[in-house]
Amino acid sequence: MSAVEFILAGMLAAATPFLLAALGELVAERAGVLNLGVEGLMALGAAIAFIVVYHGGGHFLAFLAAGLGSALLSMIFAGIILGFNANQVAAGLALGIFGQGLSALFGKSYESLTVTTLPKIAIPGLSDIPVIGSLFNQDIVVWISLVVTIAIWALFAYSKIGLVLRAVGENPKAAHAIGYPIVTIRFAAVAFGGMMAGFAGAYASTIYTPLWADGMIAGRGWIAIALVVFGTWLTARIFLGACLFGALSLMGLAAQATGFAVPSQLLACLPYLVTIIVLGIISADRRLLKLNGVASLGEPFER
Amino acid sequence: MSSSFSAVLPTLVRRERASLTAKLLAPPIALVVTIALNLGLYIAMGRDPAAVIYAMLIEPFVSWASFSEVLLKTGPLLLIAQGLAIGFRTKVFNIGAEGQFILGAIFASSIPIWMPQATGQWMWPAMLLLGTLGGALWASLTAFWRVRLNANEILVSLMLSFVAAQLLNYLLLGPWKDPNGFNFPQSVMFQYDAMVPILFEGTRVNVSFVFALALSIAAWIFMQKSFAGYKLQVGGLAPRAASYAGFKESWAIWLSLIIGGAAAGLAGAAEVAGPLGQLQRSISTGYGYAAIIVAYLGGLNPIGIVISSIVMAALYIGGDNAMVSANLPIAAVRVFQGSLLLIYLIAMAFVRYRIVWRPTSARSAS
Numbered sequence: 313m314s315a316v317e318f319i320l321a322g323m324l325a326a327a328t329p330f331l332l333a334a335l336g337e338l339v340a341e342r343a344g345v346l347n348l349g350v351e352g353l354m355a356l357g358a359a360i361a362f363i364v365v366y367h368g369g370g371h372f373l374a375f376l377a378a379g380l381g382s383a384l385l386s387m388i389f390a391g392i393i394l395g396f397n398a399n400q401v402a403a404g405l406a407l408g409i410f411g412q413g414l415s416a417l418f419g420k421s422y423e424s425l426t427v428t429t430l431p432k433i434a435i436p437g438l439s440d441i442p443v444i445g446s447l448f449n450q451d452i453v454v455w456i457s458l459v460v461t462i463a464i465w466a467l468f469a470y471s472k473i474g475l476v477l478r479a480v481g482e483n484p485k486a487a488h489a490i491g492y493p494i495v496t497i498r499f500a501a502v503a504f505g506g507m508m509a510g511f512a513g514a515y516a517s518t519i520y521t522p523l524w525a526d527g528m529i530a531g532r533g534w535i536a537i538a539l540v541v542f543g544t545w546l547t548a549r550i551f552l553g554a555c556l557f558g559a560l561s562l563m564g565l566a567a568q569a570t571g572f573a574v575p576s577q578l579l580a581c582l583p584y585l586v587t588i589i590v591l592g593i594i595s596a597d598r599r600l601l602k603l604n605g606v607a608s609l610g611e612p613f614e615r
Numbered sequence: 616m617s618s619s620f621s622a623v624l625p626t627l628v629r630r631e632r633a634s635l636t637a638k639l640l641a642p643p644i645a646l647v648v649t650i651a652l653n654l655g656l657y658i659a660m661g662r663d664p665a666a667v668i669y670a671m672l673i674e675p676f677v678s679w680a681s682f683s684e685v686l687l688k689t690g691p692l693l694l695i696a697q698g699l700a701i702g703f704r705t706k707v708f709n710i711g712a713e714g715q716f717i718l719g720a721i722f723a724s725s726i727p728i729w730m731p732q733a734t735g736q737w738m739w740p741a742m743l744l745l746g747t748l749g750g751a752l753w754a755s756l757t758a759f760w761r762v763r764l765n766a767n768e769i770l771v772s773l774m775l776s777f778v779a780a781q782l783l784n785y786l787l788l789g790p791w792k793d794p795n796g797f798n799f800p801q802s803v804m805f806q807y808d809a810m811v812p813i814l815f816e817g818t819r820v821n822v823s824f825v826f827a828l829a830l831s832i833a834a835w836i837f838m839q840k841s842f843a844g845y846k847l848q849v850g851g852l853a854p855r856a857a858s859y860a861g862f863k864e865s866w867a868i869w870l871s872l873i874i875g876g877a878a879a880g881l882a883g884a885a886e887v888a889g890p891l892g893q894l895q896r897s898i899s900t901g902y903g904y905a906a907i908i909v910a911y912l913g914g915l916n917p918i919g920i921v922i923s924s925i926v927m928a929a930l931y932i933g934g935d936n937a938m939v940s941a942n943l944p945i946a947a948v949r950v951f952q953g954s955l956l957l958i959y960l961i962a963m964a965f966v967r968y969r970i971v972w973r974p975t976s977a978r979s980a981s
Contacts, residue, residue: 348769352953388957389957392957392960392961392964395627395964396627396960396961396964396968397627397964397967397968398960398961398963398964399960401708401769402907402911402956402960403956403957403960405710405904405907405956406908406953406954406956406957406960407953407957408953409904409908409949409952409953409956410949410950410952410953410954410956410957411953412949412953413946413947413948413949413950413951413952413953414946414950416944416946416949417944417946417947417950420944420946526946530777531773531774531777534770534773534774537770538770538774541767541770575785575789577781577782577784577785577788578781578785580781580784581777581778581781581782584774584775584777584778584781585774585778587770587774588760588766588771588774588775588778591760591764591766591767591770591771591774592760592764592766592771593764595764595765595766595767596763596764596765596766598765601765614629
């Protein structure tokens with residue numbers, strides 16, 4: 313297999329944790345809430361899902377439990393910032409540390425164990441095409457994630473729910489004046505974001521690398537938050553960004569396989585370095601950020 | 616609007632003026648509630664609550680030997696938190712202190728690693744100075760990205776922490792690995808002159824603790840008395856007001872990040888030149904993140920931070936004790952830290968707001 317084929321084959325799977333978490337964060341941010349706890353939510357989801365699969369619960373139940381667990385944890389955050397108008401940055405950081413601690417606590421006795429992953433489902437015909445064919449041979453969660461991506465894109469582009477979410481994030485005072493329950497909508501958006509982060513963690517620990525280790529999320533949650541900025545709050549661009557990071561995380565493996573002499577630590581740095589550089593490039597264009605940005609992001613709503 | 620149910624609903628009403636008593640009481644109350652909730656968790660995990668309480672809350676204070684270890688841990692937490700609080704007060708969220716700490720340790724270690732035969736009393740001050748510089752330089756990358764490229768400092772400073780951790784790994788597995796170290800990822804042990812002097816005979820508390828206290832006093836004077844401190848606060852609280860008053864937001868960002876980075880770098884240098892005596896992979900046990908909690912728990916106030924850093928240090932030592940005597944996993948400390956900040960934020964809400972119970976009908980009428 314050539315390096316290109318290797319990256320094409322694995323890119324979507326590697327992108328899935330980034331994608332799911334970033335889509336969840338997109339929905340929360342669209343409603344005006346900056347949730348910095350994604351890393352902790354993903355870690356908790358990863359731990360819960362791993363434990364369920366390890367004890368024979370199967371992947372479906374694992375995702376369900378992980379999504380529910382992380383959604384519940386994110387509701388604690390939502391309660392604090394929406395109910396008590398606490399600082400979103402501080403509360404998000406606290407949530408992240410709390411979630412990572414909980415995951416380490418729950419996962420303590422599962423350290424370095426492995427579980428079985430899910431089989432890949434090939435799309436007949438398309439998967440037989442040379443070179444790019446491997447792109448069409450993915451596990452079920454990747455396929456579902458693509459559907460979810462399109463659904464969220466359509467939600468914001470065409471549905472009333474999407475419109476209301478945007479209104480709540482753009483101008484909560486005006487949205488409140490015409491009768492929308494700001495706190496309830498934001499609460500639901502944060503809970504949805506938490507559930508998606510839980511799924512993302514579940515994918516990372518039970519399918520992508522089917523093992524549990526403390527710290528295995530390794531900054532993916534933070535990159536997911538950065539992806540929302542990269543994608544300038546647009547679903548399609550977030551998808552492309554996730555693919556870029558999926559490919560990037562495989563590049564290290566591909567380089568090692570071909571005997572390319574680069575220290576592995578430098579390759580491990582690559583996603584973080586690219587995040588820093590791209591963040592600089594995108595942010596430097598203030599017009600671009602303003603165009604799709606969320607006006608009231610991070611600001612508490614007071615009647 | 617006619618309400619079908621006449622329930623009494625709570626509403627938060629912002630207080631005209633938060634009382635000082637409430638402000639002072641909020642952190643200890645949050646601490647007590649956090650302890651109670653976490654004890655519940657330990658009981659649910661099947662641990663003996665009495666053993667946990669003794670190991671975590673009492674044992675750190677029973678002897679000078681164990682309390683001196685608390686002071687040893689207080690040093691880096693206090694240094695980093697004071698530096699971060701300056702930024703937090705101005706709404707510059709440097710959360711990459713972990714990376715700045717690592718760079719401080721790396722910069723400081725370069726002297727004894729490159730000059731293993733060197734002697735002289737200049738060594739440890741030079742290391743601390745170089746470490747401070749290293750932390751400040753690493754933080755200035757974030758400042759540049761924020762000021763010149765408008766990039767979010769939360770994400771950039773955090774990403775740089777991951778890069779710093781990999782840089783440390785690279786050095787310890789490659790060029791700086793101790794050739795006689797049985798392949799462990801650590802540097803050579805430093806010579807005697809590369810070690811900071813001990814403050815109290817018979818303990819490991821060293822002079823960096825004095826620096827931490829000095830920075831606390833300086834931070835207090837700076838924030839309370841000086842015009843520059845006033846500028847920083849105005850810049851953070853109301854950027855527009857600050858620009859009307861004629862000073863730049865960018866100046867506040869540079870200053871906040873560089874002071875924060877320098878303090879974290881100094882803490883990192885003091886750790887390798889102090890209790891560790893070599894550069895190791897595990898130079899930090901999450902000080903950079905714990906210091907964020909310390910800063911908030913101290914109300915972003917220099918004096919409050921002195922107290923909260925001692926509390927957090929005691930928690931670290933107590934956690935270590937509980938790991939041994941009550942068989943509690945070390946992750947419990949992280950759970951405690953995270954829940955402490957969450958509960959503190961709730962407690963602070965009661966300082967800033969009054970809860971008013973009023974019927975829904977009155978609410979819709981108002």
